[in-house]
Amino acid sequence: MKPLDPRLLRQARAARGYVVLTAVLGLVTAGLVVAQALLIASVLAPAIQGSLSLPDVGTPLALLAAVVAVRAGVAWAQERFALKAATKTVAELREQVVSHAVALGPRWLATGRGPAVATLATRGLDDLEPYLVRYLPQLLLAATVTPATLAVVLGLDWISAIIIAVTIPLIPVFMILVGQLTAGTSERRLEVMQRLGSQVLDLMAGLPTLRAFGREHGPEKRVRALGDANRRATMGTLRVAFLSGMVLELLTTLSVALVAVGIGLRLVYGEVGLEPALAVLVLAPEVYLPLRQVGMHFHASTDGIAAANQAFEVLDEPLRPVGTTPAPSLAGARISFEGVSVRAGDRDVLAPAALTTTFGSAAGEAGSASGAPSSGTVVALTGPSGSGKTTTALVLLGLLAPDAGRVVVTPRDGEPVDLAEIDPATWWPQVAWVPQRPTLTPGTVREVVLDGREVSDDDLAEAARLSGLDAVLDVLPEGWATPIGQGGVGLSVGQRQRVALTAALLGDPSRVPLVVLDEPTAHLDARGERAVLDAVRAWRDQGRTVVVVAHRTSLVDLADQVVTVSSAALPPTPRRCCRRSHLLTHLDRSRRMSALDTSRDSPVRGAGTADGAGADPLWRAVRLLDVSWGRAARAIGLGSLALASSVGLAAVAAWLIARASQMPPVLQLSVATVAVRAFGISRGVFRYLERLASHDVALRGMASLRANVYTSLASGRTAAVAGVRRGDLLARVGADVDSVGDVVVRAIIPAGVALVVSAGSVILVGVFLPSAGVALFLCLLLAGVLGPWLSARAARRTEERGAAARAEMTSTVLETLEGSGPLTVSGRLSQRMDALRRTDRELAAVTDSGARTSGTAAAINNAAIGLAVLASLLLGIPAVAAGNLAPVELAVIVLTPLAVFEAAGVLPAAAVQMHRSRQAARRIMELLDAAAGTEVLAGNDGSTGSTGSTGSTAVSATNPGPADLSEAHRAMPRATSDTHAGDTRLSEAHRAIPRATSDTSEAVAPVPEITVAGASCGWNGRAAVTGIDLTVSPGRAVAIVGPSGVGKTTLLMTTAGLIPQVAGHVSVDGSPISSLPPDDVAHQVVFVAEDGHVFDTTLLENLRVARGDVTPDEAEAALVEVGLGEWLAGLPDGVGTTLGPDATTISGGERRRLLMARALLAPAPLLLVDEPAEHLDPATADELLTHLVETTRTGGRGVVVATHRLSALAAADEVLLLGRTDDADPESPATVLARGTHAELIERDEGYRWALAQEAVAGR
Incomplete structure (x- = not known):
């Protein structure tokens, strides 16, 4: 200047x-x-x-x-x-x-x-x-x-x-x-x-x-x-x-x-x-x-x-050119993708690649180029993770211009118009969008849902009923007035999804005829999923067109039209020298257990x-x-x-x-x-x-x-x-x-x-x-x-x-x-x-x-x-x-x-x-x-910051979600059991990844055992789950199931020593976990959060968060093991590619498998994994769950998995079903309603058997 x-x-x-x-x-x-x-x-x-x-x-x-x-x-x-x-x-x-x-x-x-x-x-x-x-x-x-x-x-x-x-x-x-x-x-x-x-x-x-x-x-x-x-x-x-x-x-x-x-x-x-x-x-x-x-x-x-x-x-x-043509009415309009291709960031991949389809066609088939215009249609976008489903949604929303092809909008009574020529200011008011990771700002639940809009109490209550948020509100300590933090801190991930759905449901059907949902059933249990399906049906009944990115077949089966999105490789381009953040490269490769490191034993001066x-x-x-x-x-x-x-x-x-x-x-x-x-x-x-x-x-x-x-x-x-x-x-x-x-x-x-x-x-x-x-x-x-x-x-x-x-x-x-x-x-x-x-x-x-x-x-x-x-x-x-x-x-x-x-x-x-x-x-x-821990941190408005969370991965003890499995013990209709345990195919690549580290300081001996005895788990002295008895040892696989917000994450974090138990005992080899140095605990057990952080650095350095001496070959083998081999091959610099801030450039499924690859590289003999199968299609999810259980167990590890999916749990040694014994009292903590092997629970537990049957019927 x-x-x-x-x-x-x-x-x-x-x-x-x-x-x-x-x-x-x-x-x-x-x-x-x-x-x-x-x-x-x-x-x-x-x-x-x-x-x-x-x-x-x-x-x-x-x-x-x-x-x-x-x-x-x-x-x-x-x-x-x-x-x-x-x-x-x-x-x-x-x-x-x-x-x-x-x-x-x-x-x-x-x-x-x-x-x-x-x-x-x-x-x-x-x-x-x-x-x-x-x-x-x-x-x-x-x-x-x-x-x-x-x-x-x-x-x-x-x-x-x-x-x-x-x-x-x-x-x-x-x-x-x-x-x-x-x-x-x-x-x-x-x-x-x-x-x-x-x-x-x-x-x-x-x-x-x-x-x-x-x-x-x-x-x-x-x-x-x-x-x-x-x-x-x-x-x-x-x-x-x-x-x-x-x-x-x-x-x-x-x-x-x-x-x-x-x-x-x-x-x-x-x-x-x-x-x-x-x-x-x-x-x-x-x-x-x-x-x-x-x-x-x-x-x-x-x-x-x-x-x-x-x-x-x-x-x-x-700025990209903005159209000036007023958007036609989307009610009854037909939207056609004509050879749409988008380059996937810096990867030599088009995702989607040459997508040609018409939303709302009479035939309801992917690739149809004609058909009578219709409204009240559900369109499902399917395809493997990373194929470009979310990108397709962004193109449809007008937020992203395709690199090739075009999107044409044909109104009920009018001439076709190229989406690029339409004024976005007239297009967006006709669209409602719930992204894969909803944007929630701090405030009360009511403030977040309304976001300044004037809505009657009746309309608000109806939207909450359709989304299933009403059941969540029943157990929130202050209902609509319950405060939540940045990004939804204080709510479980599934509860956040329902808040976003409720906000989307408030739109006027006559003014918002198009709804776009990106994996709306991710992080939800069976009841939550039913609420989403009910909401989609309600939108369709209102005459809207609903475009949904779907992995679960329940959404696909509900769709009137299914569009399969695929990607295609481009000719390789010269490899660039990507920006590398060395901040995490230099993570200590040993756990620094020596007495020379006293930083963790005493607080910083002052x-x-x-x-x-x-x-x-x-x-x-x-x-x-x-x-x-x-x-x-x-x-x-x-x-x-x-x-x-x-x-x-x-x-x-x-x-x-x-x-x-x-x-x-x-x-x-x-x-x-x-x-x-x-x-x-x-x-x-x-x-x-x-x-x-x-x-x-x-x-x-x-x-x-x-x-x-x-x-x-x-x-x-x-x-x-x-x-x-x-x-x-x-x-x-x-x-x-x-x-x-x-x-x-x-x-x-x-x-x-x-x-x-x-x-x-x-x-x-x-x-x-x-x-x-x-x-x-x-x-x-x-x-x-x-x-x-x-x-x-x-x-x-x-x-x-x-x-x-x-x-x-x-x-x-x-x-x-x-x-x-x-x-x-x-x-x-x-x-x-x-x-x-x-x-x-x-x-x-x-x-x-x-x-x-x-x-x-x-x-x-x-x-x-x-x-x-x-x-x-x-x-x-x-x-x-x-x-x-x-x-x-x-x-x-x-x-x-x-x-x-x-x-x-x-x-x-x-x-x-x-x-x-x-x-x-x-x-x-x-x-x-x-x-x-010496004082409470004041927020911007003078309120206290959330202490019931350790980031977006935490679930508030005061915010348990609705019960469905526990409710099934009393009210659910009987259904035929389906003992299908999912596809148990194992990836051949897992044999190639070393499980030991060359750094002898990473070796763990003797083999530990974590015991949870009569424990109550929760936040701020208030129990969310009580009466927990659990033993986790190498070679043993335990699954924890239950409704959203019931306390599964809280139980895992307590077991990992990340939060203290409210009552009872949690010990490692007989020693109270609270008395052990954090690094000693981390040597024994690793907690893999549901939405763990992905750092703004290279892929290799992100994997080195688990173990500092991971080599590029080990990193590549781990990624192939979790099914990311093809994705890795499309990256311009392989494991040296920078992922960007919080990995915003990759899909939800790719992110989930990346987190799993990182977990598998951790040297700890005990893994606690929270919802590893979300954002994945059913077959991939079941394969990943089964692979996780069997691989960790055969490798001498112990694993505890919290999940909503039941069909892949046949390989688990024990399954714990969490729920409330008294749903009339929303303040009451959850407990273990039933436990046993997958087969035993199918045989003797009505609620578990019903939920499994519902999962099989829905194909989720």
């Missing part, structure tokens, strides 16, 4: 008015600077040259006081309107970036740009504030004040003007040269920040998965290494980048020194008068000051400039410990920075020397000019001339060294804090992470960590420097005239205490009033980007964008109220400088007349304050930084305390 980029003015209306206002204020400032210099010289010169009384200079002093007052007013206006305009400009850019990114579509967001755009729209664009508030005003001042003051200097002393004029062009020349050396580094640093932010967030989101495999401590060293590498790379850049600042400082201060020496020598020979000499001495620094400020603030705003460039890159991304409770959160967080106070003291010392050089230059130059006016021998001035030049050189050198030292301390602290935060969260309760919205989590581990680190370089070190330099300056002035020293001290207090206090007060009010809005803004951005597809189709995108504008308006209002106080602080700082000069004149002139002060010394006490206040000028910003860092530290420590 250019210094004043026209693109910014075009994109942000607020920036245009602000630039005009700043230019006007710059012209006013130029006039005031010149007037102040001339007035000071007009008073000081006669006072030095002879006796002078105050009445003699009353008018100039009064005018000087007026100039000081006006300059203070200009400073107030500049600060106030700068902050206001910055907030509005950032808000406008943020809205445009988010809106454009969503318009680019789900495929573009799935390429990995989604997390980067989220970081850009929140943290990145916020960095524009220094550019707009600090850099841009100084740039405009440089264009006004510098020429104006130079012109005045030319009129006063043309030789000094030539010296200045010669050096000014050198400044941009050297800055350009240095800029060329650092070209692109700011953009690369922003990319590093975005990558680090997304990787840390990815790790946080995947903590439940890492902990289940005992790998949560593996990335700790890598996080530290990343932080240290970022520090070293950044410092390497800064060493060159800060050279421009040093060159700028050297040129400006050395030029001022040359001007002072030159004027002094010419004063000796009478070639120039004292008054113009003093005016030039005051004006010379003012000529360079805007240029110095531009250089200083440029480096502080480079992140913002880089963020603006990336924002422009996003906005420059071309996090959740007794000594940290009640302490200042900033101090607690600073302890986690691991700051080397020796390094900090060195930075303070260097900074003090830099500013002391500036003060020394002003004082010695003032003495030199005053003494030279007395025309002494030149030799008497030799020491002063040498000192002036020395001070001119040393300031730039010391400033350069101080900036390097302070930034090194800060960057080291940020790296340590981020690593300590991860370590604390990895060692603590994963519910602390799951209970925080993703946007809030990103803010806490990203911007908040940076803000705490900034307290060192922007608050502690500047405050230390200001204290040292101010004290020295007061002493210096006090030596000449004690009363002047006192006056300077009071003015420094005004600028160094009152100004910072007002700034901190403004910041505090802004933070307190704007914290919720800022967190809401961050979460809204993330939720909008992550749920862009469903939000777009459902028409809720405009609501989300309205919510974003609303939060930005709230932030703007809060900022504006705080800007008034910040402006007052800026005015006080400017006024304090003028007051110090006025006070020195008022006290010094009588002292000279009384003979108590030498005339030469008067020049020193009057002109020295002009340089002293540079130290105090940074204190308001330091006070603001202290407050911001304290607020950031409070949010970080809340998260760490929640992880340590």
Whole structure:
């Protein structure tokens, strides 16, 4: 971005008015600077040259006081309107970036740009504030004040003007040269920040998965290494980048020194008068000051400039052409796919490939090209996992343009229209969509279902009845008012599906004739599946066309038309070098059981410990920075020397000019001339060294804090992470960590420097005239205490009033980007964008109220400088007349304050930084305390985060789902039994995958046994399942079945030691599981979550989460074993292919089998697997279940499987049927209703036999 980029003015209306206002204020400032210099010289010169009384200079002093007052007013206006305009400009850019990114579509967001755009729209664009508030005003001042003051200097002393004029062009020349050396580094640093932010967030989101495999401590060293590498790379850049600042400082201060020496020598020979000499001495620094400020603030705003460039890159991304033809009515319309093909991401595969079919044809056969238009039709999309069924749905929805072929819509009475020519805004209102992973935002169940829509209670109740949500509501603690977290945390996966279905059912049939469902029966038991089938029938009866992606044959059998989707391989393309995230490559390959690793045995200092409770959160967080106070003291010392050089230059130059006016021998001035030049050189050198030292301390602290935060969260309760919205989590581990680190370089070190330099300056002035020293001290207090206090007060009010809005803004951005597809189709995108504008308006209002106080602080700082000069004149002139002060010394006490206040000028910003860092530290420590279990984490609205979940894999104990198997014991009709156990074919590939690791530390001996005796399992002391007796040992296979939400996942997590039991005992080889180190437990047992996290890294590294030394050959064999061989062959880089954020580029079935491959690679002898067969067709699901049971058992492993499928459980040694004995009491915990082998339960349990028969009949 250019210094004043026209693109910014075009994109942000607020920036245009602000630039005009700043230019006007710059012209006013130029006039005031010149007037102040001339007035000071007009008073000081006669006072030095002879006796002078105050009445003699009353008018100039009064005018000087007026100039000081006006300059203070200009400073107030500049600060106030700068902050206001910055907030509005950032808000406008943020809205445009988010809106454009969503318009680019789900495929573009799935390429990995989604997390980067989220970081850009929140943290990145916020960095524009220094550019707009600090850099841009100084740039405009440089264009006004510098020429104006130079012109005045030319009129006063043309030789000094030539010296200045010669050096000014050198400044941009050297800055350009240095800029060329650092070209692109700011953009690369922003990319590093975005990558680090997304990787840390990815790790946080995947903590439940890492902990289940005992790998949560593996990335700790890598996080530290990343932080240290970022520090070293950044410092390497800064060493060159800060050279421009040093060159700028050297040129400006050395030029001022040359001007002072030159004027002094010419004063000796009478070639120039004292008054113009003093005016030039005051004006010379003012000529360079805007240029110095531009250089200083440029480096502080480079992140913002880089963020603006990336924002422009996003906005420059071309949108696919959008049709303008109004969509015809879909009621009774026929939708035809004509040779539609879509390339599957970076894979050399078309999925779907050349799909040709017509929805709603009379024949109801796949591939039909004609037929009478019809409505009230159910169309099933079938095919193997990864064949492109979901992609086909996206094409139908208009969210994805096919790479070949087209989709044609033929209305009941009208001409065919290409879907590409239809205006999406008129297409989407006629479509309802329930994606494979529904987008649920935090709120109550009612709020999530309604999402701002006005719906009658009767219609809402009917929708809940059709979806089966009514049975879920009966057992929720607060019914419709039950709060749920981000992504549906607090509900089981099946319950989330019913919430999404209920929302879809609320559409008006006459207005929404097309419904698209992506695997709606996944994660559901038999009763839940019946509810979905009832909902589909209801939609059909309403006259709608229902297109459903189906694996289970119950949906296929219900369909009026079945479309088989297939994929096809493309000719191979040159293999690319895929982006690899090495964050997980370096997971420790041993379990680090040695005593050298104590990170898991003791909490991080200050996090959740007794000594940290009640302490200042900033101090607690600073302890986690691991700051080397020796390094900090060195930075303070260097900074003090830099500013002391500036003060020394002003004082010695003032003495030199005053003494030279007395025309002494030149030799008497030799020491002063040498000192002036020395001070001119040393300031730039010391400033350069101080900036390097302070930034090194800060960057080291940020790296340590981020690593300590991860370590604390990895060692603590994963519910602390799951209970925080993703946007809030990103803010806490990203911007908040940076803000705490900034307290060192922007608050502690500047405050230390200001204290040292101010004290020295007061002493210096006090030596000449004690009363002047006192006056300077009071003015420094005004600028160094009152100004910072007002700034901190403004910041505090802004933070307190704007914290919720800022967190809401961050979460809204993330939720909008992550749920862009469903939000777009459902028409809720405009609501989300309205919510974003609303939060930005709230932030703007809060900022504006705080800007008034910040402006007052800026005015006080400017006024304090003028007051110090006025006070020195008022006290010094009588002292000279009384003979108590030498005339030469008067020049020193009057002109020295002009340089002293540079130290105090940074204190308001330091006070603001202290407050911001304290607020950031409070949010970080809340998260760490929640992880340590010492306090409950407050949500954005003041509510507590969910502690009943360890991420999206958890099921709340208070949210059990409806019973169907238990209900069958009393009410279900009798049915013929079907003892079909499913296809038990085994993959030949499983023989090729090694089960042992070459790392002997992974070997487990002796063989363990987990015993659950009389256990009650649940959350927060409340039992969801009770009376559990279970033994898990190698070679034994146990299945747990029961309705959705009954507590199967809770039982598995308790058995794995991830959550404590409410009552009873869980032991490993006789030792209580709670008494064992987590890594010891992870050695023995691995919990495979229903929707375990897939990391934004390569396929191989995802598999290495299970075992760190997995080789590419082992990884390939594991993938082939679970049926992903063909999919693997289509990947451009094989197991080195990057999967993207949370594997959004792969299908649900592929994801499920990937998780299973990872589980099979784990070295633990006991596997606890939650719902391994979801998103798979019945034959594949049964094969995978049977294979899992038989392979693990024959390999000497023990396995416990929680599943809804019964037909594949013949190979299990025991089956536990969970349910409630009293469905009338929804608060009652579930228990084991029946247990035995599959055959035994069929023989003696009516409910089990009925459910199995229903499964066989439905073919699910």
